[in-house]
Amino acid sequence: MTQPNPLQDLVAEQGVLLLDGAMGTLLMEMGLTSGDPPEDWNVRYPERIEEVHRRYVDAGSRLILTNSFGGSRFRLKLHRLDNRVTELNRAAAGIARRAADAAPHKVLVAGSIGPTGELLEPLGAMSFDEAKAAFAEQAAALAEGGVDLLWVETMSDLEEVRAAVEGAREATDLPVAATMTFDTNRHTMMGVSPEQAVQALGKMGLVALGANCGNGPDEIEEVIARMRAQNPDVLLIAKANAGIPHFTGDELVYDGTPALMGEYARHVRDLGANLVGGCCGNTPDHIARMAEALAQPAGSAGAGPVRAGFKPAPTGTASSTASRQRRHRRREG
Numbered sequence: 411m412t413q414p415n416p417l418q419d420l421v422a423e424q425g426v427l428l429l430d431g432a433m434g435t436l437l438m439e440m441g442l443t444s445g446d447p448p449e450d451w452n453v454r455y456p457e458r459i460e461e462v463h464r465r466y467v468d469a470g471s472r473l474i475l476t477n478s479f480g481g482s483r484f485r486l487k488l489h490r491l492d493n494r495v496t497e498l499n500r501a502a503a504g505i506a507r508r509a510a511d512a513a514p515h516k517v518l519v520a521g522s523i524g525p526t527g528e529l530l531e532p533l534g535a536m537s538f539d540e541a542k543a544a545f546a547e548q549a550a551a552l553a554e555g556g557v558d559l560l561w562v563e564t565m566s567d568l569e570e571v572r573a574a575v576e577g578a579r580e581a582t583d584l585p586v587a588a589t590m591t592f593d594t595n596r597h598t599m600m601g602v603s604p605e606q607a608v609q610a611l612g613k614m615g616l617v618a619l620g621a622n623c624g625n626g627p628d629e630i631e632e633v634i635a636r637m638r639a640q641n642p643d644v645l646l647i648a649k650a651n652a653g654i655p656h657f658t659g660d661e662l663v664y665d666g667t668p669a670l671m672g673e674y675a676r677h678v679r680d681l682g683a684n685l686v687g688g689c690c691g692n693t694p695d696h697i698a699r700m701a702e703a704l705a706q707p708a709g710s711a712g713a714g715p716v717r718a719g720f721k722p723a724p725t726g727t728a729s730s731t732a733s734r735q736r737r738h739r740r741r742e743g
C-alpha cells in the first residue's frame with residue numbers, strides 16, 4: 411500500500427488496537443425492535459447512535475464501526491429504504507466521526523459494510539456487477555460522511571467480499587479491511603476455510619483481514635491461529651461474539667461475561683491478532699475488560715485457546731448458520 415494508512419500507523423503505535431463491541435445489542439436496549447432497520451436511526455435518533463459510539467470510546471475503543479451494517483441497497487430494500495442509501499450511510503459516518511473527534515486521543519472511524527443478504531449468481535439472482543455497484547454506492551456515501559477506512563464484515567462468500575472491495579475501490583481511495591464469519595464447522599456458511607480466506611483476501615490489497623461474529627471466542631481463537639500460521643505478516647482482526655447466544659423466553663442472551671471476553675482478548679492477541687474487539691452480545695463493559703486485559707504484557711494469557719467457562723462451539727448447520735447471519739444482520743445494524 412503506498413497511500414497514507416492511518417490504521418497501520420495506529421496499530422504500530424498501540425501494539426494491539428482495541429475495536430468496539432456490538433451496535434445492535436445496545437440499540438435493542440434503547441428501544442430498537444427486532445426487524446426494524448437500525449440504519450434508520452442514524453436520521454431518527456442520531457443522539458442514540460452517538461451515545462453508543464461515545465460509550466465505546468470511553469471504554470477504550472480506538473476504532474469504531476459506523477451504524478451501517480445493513481446499509482446497502484439490497485438490505486435497505488427490505489424496509490423500502492433503498493432510495494435512501496446515500497442519506498443513511500452519510501449520516502452514519504458523520505455521527506461516528508463526531509464521536510471519534512470528541513475523544514481526547516485518536517480514534518479511527520471504519521465504515522461498516524455487511525453482506526447484501528443475496529446469493530451471487532449462479533446460486534442466486536444477484537450478478538457480481540450489481541453487487542459491486544451497490545457496495546460502491548454505500549462506500550461513496552460513507553466516505554463523504556468522513557470515515558477513515560471501509561470495513562467489510564460478516565461475509566461468507568469470497569466473491570461477495572471481492573465485489574465489496576472492488577466496489578469500495580471504484581468509489582473511494584480509502585483503505586479497506588474485511589472479515590468473514592467461520593461459524594459452520596470452522597468454515598464460512600459458503601464453505602471457506604480460514605486458510606482459504608487468508609489466501610484469497612491476502613491478494614486483495616486489504617489493510618487488515620480476519621474473522622468476526624460466529625460461535626464465540628473459542629472459534630475465533632482457532633481461526634486466528636490458523637490464519638496466522640498461514641500468513642505471518644498480515645494484520646489480523648478478531649471480533650468474536652460474546653459466547654454463544656441462547657433464548658431466555660424471547661430474549662436473546664449471550665453467555666460470555668466481560669471477564670471471559672477479557673480473557674479472550676489476551677488469548678487472541680497471543681495467537682497473533684493485531685486488532686481485537688467484540689461482535690454480537692459485547693457491550694462497553696466487555697470492551698472495558700478487554701482494555702484492562704490487553705494492558706497486561708503479551709504472553710500472559712496461559713496456554714491453549716480453550717479454557718473453562720466456554721463450551722466447545724457446536725458444529726454449525728446450514729440452517730443454524732443462516733439464522734445467525736440473519737440475527738447479526740438484524741441486530742448489529
Ligand SMILES: [Zn+2]
Binds near residue numbers: 624689690
Ligand atoms: Zn455479530
